[in-house]
Amino acid sequence: MCVCVCVCVRARVRGSQPASQPEPAQARRLVPGGASLSEAPPGTLEGKRVRRRDDGHIPPLPPKKSRFPARPQPSAHMDLDSVFYTHQHGLPSNPLLDQLPSYQSLLYRRKSSSASSTKRRSSMRGRFGSTSSWRWKGEKLEERPRSPQLNRPVHELTLSIEEKRRNKEQRMEQDKDLSSWKQWRLNTHRHLKRLKEDGMEVLSALQLWRGDIHVIEGMFGTGILSYFSFLRFLVLLNFVIFLLMFGFVMLPIIAVPYASGNSTFKVHDDAECSDYPSTSRQGLVVFHQYILDLLSGTGFLEKTYLFYGYYKVEAVHFPKFKYNLPLAYVLVTIAYLFLSLIWIVKRSAAGFKQNLIQDEDRFQSFCNKIFAGWDFCITDENAARLKRSSLLYELKTDLEEERIKQKIAGRTRKEKCRIYLLRLVLNLFVVTVLAACFYSIYKATVLSQESQLTDCNFIVKLIVEYLPSIVITLANFITPLMFTLIIQFEDYSPAFEIRFTLMRCVFMRLASIGVLLFSLWSQIAKCEDGNCSCGYNHKLYPCWESRVGQEMYKLMIFDFIIIGAVTIFVEFPRKIIVTYCDCGLAKWLGQQEFAIPQNVLEIVYGQTICWIGTFYCPLLPAISTIKYFIVFYIKKMTLVNNCRPATRPFRASSSNFFFLGVLLIGLALACVPIIVSIAQISCSKACGPFVNYATSWEVVPKTISQLPEELRSFLMALSSEAFAISLFVITCLAMFYVIALAGAHKAVVNQLREQLAVEGRDKRFLIQKLVQAQRKTMRSLSSTTMQDRHRPLYHGAENSSSEGLFTQLPPVSASSV
């Protein structure tokens, strides 16, 4: 079907014969007699825009060689669509088209000397002339119906510099007519706008790493650019979280001696639980013990600002007021989680809007690739070649997807059963693999916690300390490879394959942290005689929050070490092998590709650790900021030196949404342990700000009970069930409303699309009729008035022709129908 259509199209184009045969079809299509176009053939007014395949009519196009297409040969049969040809030389065939507002928005800039542009100049003059005529009438600026062009700032119009200058001079003259008050207002408005634009320029120039990111964009395109701007966002986020923690939790304690305050803490009555043995090393300490302590947060680092255990302060008394540190600690934790949530949602709002409106999966994919596929920022020759090949690959993938879709539609029942069975088996296999990984993480954590090696090698001790991190990293390295292998057997479409593999990898990465925490907690809560007197195992873990903080600290350090080590020990050698060695290994490996999904998962994993760990290790955001800062330069270095762009590129628009979506999942996952530990788990009695409370959350109700009566009753009302239920119901209603609104907008968009199509056909029909009538008039005029010189009717913006047409139209149309 497609083939025979294209053959006849080609013949038509080459032959440039007048299309006589489809003309009656066309006339039929446009329903002569002025009947409404609602009787257009079925299939056009349905939801999908099914183009008429049977109508192989494509008007013969002017030859492609010359920029100025030749006049179509006048033929006996009036080719109705020839009215739509424009000419740059000689007689234009339809001045009406030129006067259409949609056409005028496409004005070219032409040299004033060329004859072809006189008609355009005059039409422009007509436009400006009309505004100047308004001016002569002395109308007020606001009462004049401003054309959309006039309302826009001058530098946004599609005119040449001279015309913009003329436009601006005109506007200045117009403004002189106004009263001084309005002039002043207009001037201030303009100045403020300029000021705002300058301000935005300055702000954008202050962005971190702007130059570096531009260079990366030029060399590798916009997919990888989005990864680096995501990294920059995380650096800023971590820095802000650190400022919050520092300002509200650390600063009061640090400022105590300087502000002549004093900090108080009440010792818990139960002496047994609140016994916190010293952790500093005694006696002769070997040098490598310090390194071990540095890397695992034990020893001299344990009772520092780094960990939760140091903040054993109940209140800080400044001269003027009392600062409740435990309350501040809890509230800052909640605050930074909220802040992260709001910032991420705000950043992802733009991408999400688009996803909501375009629900069709394959919407406009071909048009997007052809018109918006080329990245105009590419300056490097290699990058251009790669972009080309990636576009090619994308187009071929799309064509392949079309074929697969057709294949899926044609599957038999037996085949479907087989495929579903295979998928079930493979999914079970994936679940078992995941379970095995989680179990090994659990075992590693237990082993790491229980080992009491004191007289072993330093390296062995380090490995035992880092055992959970090592196991997690290994699991996260092996499982993606396995998943990519498995998914090939499951026979999904390529796009779904990529997404499903990614989802599995995300789940694996983030769930491994959860398993680690769970296994840690099971160790902490496991006492010898089964019943923990203090709520936790106070003998082994006098300060369990510091222990958890140490694990998070170790995870973060290890993650950073791994990123650096992989870059140095894997990627650089690979580049060296591939460049200098010509063996089969080099061919099989190929040059490194910057795999965006895996890198994104890496940094989201790090950020999740930071979110969970900040409660137990308040300085962790600072460490995270520094870590991401250095990671930026490491990744940039490896990208520039070792990598070629991925052959399966990530589209920048959807990738922003993907990154922030994964980050949100990480945030949601991070909230769970924090909420559980604040609200449920009994805090340690030997250290930390919550010594005198059963759980960390208890500080909030206790503070509220000390507030004045009205505030307390207000806050109690806020937390009562009645309020919560009504809030929940109202939120549900709002959500349903918004969903309904979105659905209505989608329906309106569809309707408008159809209307647009109908309007377009209306326009074609009317113009064709008009020109038909015009020609008939011309013929009748020339036949009756042989003496008169043939006045050129098609001259620029002379309205007489169209006016003449309109006066003569009624009698003509009656005969033509």
Next chain:
Amino acid sequence: MGNKQTIFTEEQLDAYQVRYSNTFIAAKVNILQSQLHGRYHELAPHLVPMDYTNNPDVKLPLALIINMPELKENPFRNRIVESFSEDGLGNISFNDFVDMFSVLSETAPRELKAIYAFKIYDFNTDNFICKEDLEKTLNKLTREELTPEEVNLVCEKAIEEADMDGDNKLCFTDFENMISRAPDFLR
């Protein structure tokens, strides 16, 4: 090139009103002097005068412009230069030069970019993007590495997706409508 050299008068600078932060060339009004003019000048030092205060009428041919590093790798460089030139043949005066880079910069509004994109993709300048224009665009994009059937299929699908009024080619309204929903367009 000294900083105090007068290349443009104040009115000229003001009239350009070109906004800053082009991807490659910072065309801020007060940097206009040294950078943008410098780029234009170094394309043809013997043709382009240093002093622009009397608005000299100097045009550089197409061949010089398309060898600029920013455009060298662009498959549409010929069309870009042609559509910004006044005579349609690619001879660029300095005004056109500034126009071109200001439209290509990241701060140009989307409608402006859509208008010029339409002009660029319209190879035969008949104010429609017909199937031949699409085929040429596709071939320039992929350097003719797709088979003719694939090219044809892709062009047909593209027209099918974007054509609203059923004339099997894209007029500006169709194009603008489609571009407004293309998320990657602004680059």
